[in-house]
Amino acid sequence: MISKNISLLKYNTMGIDVYADYFFTLQKEQDLDLYFNEMPTNNIVILGGGSNILFTKNFNGCVIKNEIAGIEVIDENNYTVKIKAGAGVNWNDFVDYSVDNNWSGIESLILIPGTVGASPVQNIGAYGQEVKDTILSLEVFDISALKHLTFLNADCKFSYRNSIFKQELKNKLIITSVTFELKKTFKPNLSFPSVANVLAEKQIPNPTIRQYADTIIEIRNKKLPDYNSLSNCGSFFTNPFLNKIDFEVFYKKNPDAPFFPYEEGYKLSAGWLIEKCEWKGKRVGNVGCYKDHSLVIVNYGGATGEEVLHFAKMIKQSVLDRFGVLLEYEVNII
Numbered sequence: 001m002i003s004k005n006i007s008l009l010k011y012n013t014m015g016i017d018v019y020a021d022y023f024f025t026l027q028k029e030q031d032l033d034l035y036f037n038e039m040p041t042n043n044i045v046i047l048g049g050g051s052n053i054l055f056t057k058n059f060n061g062c063v064i065k066n067e068i069a070g071i072e073v074i075d076e077n078n079y080t081v082k083i084k085a086g087a088g089v090n091w092n093d094f095v096d097y098s099v100d101n102n103w104s105g106i107e108s109l110i111l112i113p114g115t116v117g118a119s120p121v122q123n124i125g126a127y128g129q130e131v132k133d134t135i136l137s138l139e140v141f142d143i144s145a146l147k148h149l150t151f152l153n154a155d156c157k158f159s160y161r162n163s164i165f166k167q168e169l170k171n172k173l174i175i176t177s178v179t180f181e182l183k184k185t186f187k188p189n190l191s192f193p194s195v196a197n198v199l200a201e202k203q204i205p206n207p208t209i210r211q212y213a214d215t216i217i218e219i220r221n222k223k224l225p226d227y228n229s230l231s232n233c234g235s236f237f238t239n240p241f242l243n244k245i246d247f248e249v250f251y252k253k254n255p256d257a258p259f260f261p262y263e264e265g266y267k268l269s270a271g272w273l274i275e276k277c278e279w280k281g282k283r284v285g286n287v288g289c290y291k292d293h294s295l296v297i298v299n300y301g302g303a304t305g306e307e308v309l310h311f312a313k314m315i316k317q318s319v320l321d322r323f324g325v326l327l328e329y330e331v332n333i334i
């Protein structure tokens with residue numbers, strides 16, 4: 001059913017109270033054919049859990065909220081299992097299910113908010129895992145051609161917090177299901193000191209996949225604000241990339257800056273750059289930079305999307321002025 005003039009407040013974790021002209025809850029892939037018989041194909045935003053989206057004004061189109069359910073094992077052998085999950089499945093529930101079954105590949109991505117269908121959009125990642133390494137294919141609906149299509153992993157142009165769905169095909173395709181391949185063996189990644197330290201404190205040198213996932217949950221709960229009590233979208237900015245030449249210039253001036261090699265250059269820590277510009281813990285009106293994590297912009301209550309965006313722009317400008325480095329938004333601005 002298509003509803004009219006709906007508040008999006010409870011549909012975004014940034015706590016922004018804007019209205020959509022139309023709102024459609026998608027529960028079955030087949031409903032898309034019915035929907036597009038009635039509705040225009042332009043001016044659409046696809047919404048999952050609303051944990052990576054900032055609405056800056058009322059939306060004069062239709063929000064399609066993806067709630068396609070279902071998890072199905074479609075094939076397995078002694079080493080791997082192939083699982084198809086509906087795009088509306090809660091991402092954390094899906095990780096939990098895989099950990100319960102001792103299937104590995106996404107355990108480090110536990111507790112990331114949102115849906116299965118949004119996970120490929122920015123190729124979600126945390127603690128050394130990226131979802132792209134487990135995705136075999138996606139079922140999508142092409143809005144302009146009104147066709148159901150299959151995308152293979154190679155078609156998705158995955159890279160760091162990015163994919164074709166966040167770029168040229170943004171809001172042009174609706175991801176309806178994702179097929180993953182997970183492993184039946186588990187090797188803990190102990191290369192992150194924060195993870196290794198907690199496991200060492202607990203005297204668990206060889207964690208099971210459940211013990212490992214629980215450790216990630218513990219760390220995330222300490223580090224990140226709960227969006228149910230303090231509205232936020234997680235990291236607002238991505239870590240900036242510098243090619244080798246620009247990096248050398250930057251590093252000469254900032255030898256204490258953290259960095260890591262990435263493709264043909266280096267990634268800097270956006271959190272470090274923001275902290276150096278003294279934004280951590282700073283508040284302007286109802287918007288602020290979280291006291292324990294400088295990448296997270298929080299809405300203390302009642303902030304508008306415009307105010308949040310203005311705050312993000314101020315951070316971006318001060319990092320540019322001080323370091324000559326351009327930050328990019330991880331959050332999708334509407």
Ligand SMILES: Cc1cc2nc3c(=O)[nH]c(=O)nc-3n(C[C@H](O)[C@H](O)[C@H](O)COP(=O)(O)OP(=O)(O)OC[C@H]3O[C@@H](n4cnc5c(N)ncnc54)[C@H](O)[C@@H]3O)c2cc1C
Nearest residue numbers: 046048049050051052114115117118124125175233234332
């Ligand atoms: C506290 C917190 C911590 C976070 N930690 C991490 C982290 O560690 N790593 C990380 O990568 N991200 C993290 N995020 C960001 C966010 O949770 C992920 O990007 C997540 O995948 C977004 O899912 P969603 O369903 O909420 O997407 P939404 O916010 O609803 O949508 C995000 C984008 O994807 C598009 N989209 C959504 N569903 C579909 C679909 N079915 N088809 C086509 N397009 C679609 C939307 O149009 C929008 O552009 C965090 C967020 C929060 C609030």
